[in-house]
Amino acid sequence: DVKVTQSSRYLVKRTGEKVFLECVQDMDHENMFWYRQDPGLGLRLIYFSYDVKMKEKGDIPEGYSVSREKKERFSLILESASTNQTSMYLCASTPPGISMNTEAFFGQGTRLTVV
Amino acid sequence: AQSVTQLDSQVPVFEEAPVELRCNYSSSVSVYLFWYVQYPNQGLQLLLKYLSGSTLVKGINGFEAEFNKSQTSFHLRKPSVHISDTAEYFCAVSDLSKAAGNKLTFGGGTRVLVKP
Secondary structure (H helix, E strand, O other), X not given: OOOEEEXXXXXXXXXXXXXXXXXXXXXXXXXXXXXXXXXXOEEEEEEXXXXXXXXXXXXXXXXXXXXXXXXXXXXXXXXXXXXXXXXEEEEEEEOXXXXXXXOOEEOOOEEEEEO | OOEEEEOOOEEEEEOOOOEEEOEEEEOOOXXXXXXXXXXXXXXXXXXXXXXXXXXXXXXXXXXXXXXXXXXXXXXXXXXXXOHHHOEEEEEEEEEOOHHHOOOOEEOOOEEEEEEO
């Protein structure tokens, strides 16, 4: 069974803390993504990576950075957490290209609360 | 740039009644279209997708969607819902360019509440 695993389901952090959200996939996928989910706004892309050490900004990268040192792992970093970063964070992975079998696989999500 | 609009933020429906969730998109290029479902406290799961071919697409759990290029719509339907269909549903698009890297642009979501 394919798996995208996020290291934490729930996190509570203080304003100003550096926060790491970890995501691991076991499908040997090239592409990995970090989305943020907020009520009424759906999912918005923060960053994505299409190869090891490669990264590109998504639609809302401000306040975030990412790291991809190994193919299976994609980390989202909040350099200095703020209360407006309280949200649900979802990691996803896909193989390269699009075919009839392509789909994005999502992790369970990490609900982050910044106090 | 692409955008996706889900016209209903919440849809209450009685068990065994039909349901339709509306999705419209805008894009300057051809796109692939997806519907995902998120059950409470879970990640997203693919319901169905349209890549090409027949405009009527059948997915899992009895859902189907119809792609209408002229109206730039991809509405999701189920003829008879169950309590277990209570979830949030997301419409998404991905453009066909290699540079897109399979990025998905999502709508705001539609929360379906099935009542007994």
